[in-house]
Amino acid sequence: MMARSDSSTIFALSSGRGRAGVAVIRISGNFARDALEMLTGGVPEPRQAVLRRLTDPHSQELLDEALVLFFAGPASFTGEDVAELHIHGGPAVLDGVIAALGRIEGLRGAEPGEFARRAFANHKLDLTQAEGLADLIEAETEAQRRQALRQSGGALRALCEDWRENIIHAASLVEAALDFSDEADVPELVEGRARPVVRALHDSLLRHLGDARKGERLREGLKVVLAGAANSGKSSLLNALTVRDAAIVSREPGTTRDAIEVHLDLGGYPVTLIDTAGLRAASGEVEQQGIKRTYERAGQADLVIWLIDGSNPQWRPPGDLIADEHTILPVFNKADLARPDKAHGDILCISAKTGDGLDALIGKLTARAAKMMEAGEPVMITRARQRMELEACRDALSAFLDGAPQELELRAEDLRIAARALGRVTGSVDVEDVLDRIFGDFCIGK
Ligand SMILES: Nc1nc2c(ncn2[C@@H]2O[C@H](COP(=O)(O)OP(=O)(O)OP(=O)(O)O)[C@@H](O)[C@H]2O)c(=O)[nH]1
Ligand SMILES: [Mg+2]
Structure with missing residues (x-):
């Protein structure tokens, strides 16, 4: 199912199903405070774990004794107010708490990936980090875990942002040349200064793309x-x-x-x-x-x-x-x-x-x-989606390098296309059509 982008407060079991010592329920949104009030009679200091009795607000029945945490937005995973209930992990306790939450007005069950999607919407993570997080949850071996941790930590994001800044710098030099197009410093701006930047970027992209798909493998x-x-x-x-x-x-x-x-x-x-x-x-x-x-x-x-x-x-x-x-x-x-x-x-x-x-x-x-x-470069491409955009960026940079330098408008356009492709990797532009696919891959509660 697709994640809705509304402002309701969502909740879900964030730990695995089945009997366990502890199960964690996460609540995110404007009513997270109210929900805590209703269930526990108060809201703890942010980021301080407290032991509380959970009672059903409708029947007043005792549901469990639980460790309760509150994170005031924006300093939380999703960027919204978030509450965590660390309850006992038995099916009846779980059903009781979930049912009680479902009866609170303004709350609804979360859809797959909805917590991560809200974190993305609130700029807590970019798309590559969200993908890294999904991989971390799926990781079955050590090497997979290492790669997922690097990516969820923002390694690919940082690289793409760095590349994008360089492209924007080169583009500003070409724009400057456009402004002074009848003056003598045009060749210096484009050939002397922009071209070496683009050349270096192009080489760096080629190196990452020529990785024999190790990260994807x-x-x-x-x-x-x-x-x-x-x-x-x-x-x-x-x-x-x-x-x-x-x-x-x-x-x-x-x-x-x-x-x-x-x-x-x-x-x-x-x-x-x-x-x-x-x-x-x-x-x-x-x-x-x-x-x-x-x-x-x-x-x-x-x-x-x-x-x-x-x-x-x-x-x-x-x-x-x-x-x-x-x-x-x-x-x-x-x-x-x-x-x-x-x-x-x-x-x-x-x-x-x-x-x-x-x-x-x-x-x-x-x-x-x-x-x-095994990783050749410290930062790896891990998905076909990322590779496709990076290839588009490489092609635009090739077009810049191969094109006639005096055609300034065309060269500026090459760089705009290249920057846009990088923006799509991190999700800073043109994201709507990929969000459902990326976050739909998560399970509920993530
Ligand atoms: N002596 C000996 N027999 C083996 C060895 N490996 C397999 N066999 C025997 O060879 C026969 C076929 O083994 P399978 O593992 O079913 O062979 P397969 O290649 O999967 O066969 P198909 O699925 O029919 O293609 C069985 O009787 C096995 O016990 C081996 O190393 N030494
Ligand atoms: Mg066989």
């Missing part, structure tokens, strides 16, 4: 596909790597049909491992469909482990399975039954059955994951 996890001839041991390997029976293993070739995904944390890097239907001249229609999916998955993978059945080796994948040779990692399985002959070099040998060679394989995967995801 880290957000999404590295996709590793297990492919190979039917019966080569793909499902056995998946199970051995996850140390549980996620996939069915059997002597019959053609066992796996649907792709099966599991998530691994390799040295802090997130990896999605995908087991696929084995390749063979398939008999049934279902298996053929499975094989079609194997092709689709392999085509989208960051890395394809080509698993070779040691007892019946098929050394190479079919030519049309993978477009990029660099994404293939050949692995020789069933090393307990057979060994590869010398002609095949130092191929990685494993046995999914005995566990032999699995540590080496995990080591190799971890190294690949690190190489494909």
Whole structure:
């Protein structure tokens, strides 16, 4: 659902669902004070935790004893008055407090991402920080957490704002040249002073855009596909790597049909491992469909482990399975039954059955994951949205650098376009159409 941008006071459970020692309910808006008054009989000093009895304002029934906090706007997460109720995390307590809040006039339940959206509207965070916050909540591994913390802390925002200031500085030089267009300092202003600024910015943008999508990969996890001839041991390997029976293993070739995904944390890097239907001249229609999916998955993978059945080796994948040779990692399985002959070099040998060679394989995967995801630049692009705008900025800067310097109006326009694209990254311009998408990704209570 889309977040409404009205001025009502909103509330939601901000901690996770389910039984817990403590659950936190957040209230934000003009009536946060009144709500506290009605539930607890008073409003504590801002930022001081106090223990209070919560009673239902309608029935006067005792609901819980809770730790209560109040933040006076604008010094709060959303920039509005905010109250927090740290209640006992049982379903009945929670239902009672939520129901009582719902009966207070002027209050309504929050929609997904609505707290963060209000924080954005009140300039507490920009779009990149809001995206970073969403990532922090989703982060499953250490490297993901590091990246999300950097971004929610404003690293990308600061970089974009710095770039934008430089563009505006260059634009002011071009505007000045426009004002004095019949005088001799025009070339000095544009060629001598604006151009080097734009050139440096352009280089910096190229460096960040040429990051091999590491930041986006880290957000999404590295996709590793297990492919190979039917019966080569793909499902056995998946199970051995996850140390549980996620996939069915059997002597019959053609066992796996649907792709099966599991998530691994390799040295802090997130990896999605995908087991696929084995390749063979398939008999049934279902298996053929499975094989079609194997092709689709392999085509989208960051890395394809080509698993070779040691007892019946098929050394190479079919030519049309993978477009990029660099994404293939050949692995020789069933090393307990057979060994590869010398002609095949130092191929990685494993046995999914005995566990032999699995540590080496995990080591190799971890190294690949690190190489494909570890931060080169301290600030990373983490989403396609950001990349798209930064590319638009780069193109406008290229147009400036390639254009005729004496066409001052056109050069000024190039810089305006570039600055606008950066403004869209942080959300300082043209935001309306992206807000629903960005904040809709949050869960309720964030
Ligand atoms: N000896 C030995 N047998 C293995 C090894 N790995 C798998 N197998 C056996 O090979 C057979 C096929 O294993 P699966 O893991 O189902 O193979 P798969 O590649 O997933 O097969 P499909 O899903 O049909 O493509 C089973 O009987 C496994 O026990 C291994 O390292 N050594
Ligand atoms: Mg299988």
